[in-house]
Structures are given as structure tokens and as C-alpha cells.
Amino acid sequence: MTKIAIFPGSFSPFSIGHQSIIDRALPMFDKIIIAIGINSDKNQYFSIEERIQWIEDVYINNPKINVKFYEGLTVDFCSKEKAKYILRGLRDSHDFKFEKNIAQMNKELNNTIETIFLIAPAEISHISSTIIRDIIKNGGDVSKFIPKQIKI
Ligand code: ADP
16 A cells, blocks of 8 residues: 655745755655645745745755645545545644643544654754744745755
């Protein structure tokens, strides 16, 4: 059976933290769908189109990676894509508390889908899209925190 994982998130923007999780998960799955969740409550700083384009630029040579966007429940999107796994990264205890509840709720919504967590490497566990956005808004250089293929 083809092993498909969904890596859901905002990716606003995609960072070397996200890239590290994907790179380490690649040997475990036949296909990883990077899924940009559209959250109507959040005023997104970057458009869906530019976020998709940036991720496609990073993985242009990797046929195992797809980039899509979705609205609604992540478990419903998994069913639509025939994905049995949700991939998430854990940076610290704050991520753990938040992710534990979501994973348990998702399990109740659909018992056939497992959430797989990878711990962030220490040297990049401080990197977050929120802080990257703040640096950009204030005219700083974020090139260290995003894949080299992405030019913001
Ligand atoms: P969300 O909007 O759901 O917080 P993000 O786009 O911020 O999503 O992140 C998607 C996933 O990537 C989450 O599981 C998050 O924990 C993980 N992630 C984000 N930054 C890092 C990092 N520096 N190292 C490892 N994982 C990360």
C-alpha cells in the first residue's frame, strides 16, 4: 500500500524548520503532501499562491512531494487524499501541549489516521514562521531561516 503523509500547516513562510521535518520524513513515506490550511479567521500576511510557489521551488526535483491547500478538517483532507498519516514537528513543550490535544481529537474524529511527530533538531528549534514574518515586516534579513531557493 502506498504510504501517504499530509504535512499540514500555515507555512507563512516555509522555513528551514519545516524543511528539516520533511527531509527526515521522506525515507518513511512514498508521498508527502505539504498541505497549506486555509484559516479564514487568520489574516494571512502571504498569499496562498506565493506560499505554494515557494515550496514548489524548494522541491522542484522531488516527485515524492506535492503541495496543496485545503479548507476544513485536516482528517477530511487526509481521507480525500488517501493519506493515513499526519506529520508534525515538535519544537518544545508548548508545541507538545498543543499538538497532543489536536492529535487526540483527530484520532477521535478518524481512528484510521495516525499523527507522527518528529522532534526539531536543537539548532533550529527556535525558528518559527511568526518570528520570520516579524523580521520581514521590520526590514530584516531572513535568508538564514528559509531554504536558499526561496527569495522573499
Ligand atoms: P501551524 O500554523 O499549524 O503552527 P506551521 O506552519 O507554523 O503550522 O508549522 C507546521 C508544522 O511545522 C508544525 O508541526 C510545526 O511544529 C512545525 N515546525 C515549524 N517550525 C519548526 C521548526 N523550526 N522545527 C521543527 N518543526 C517546525
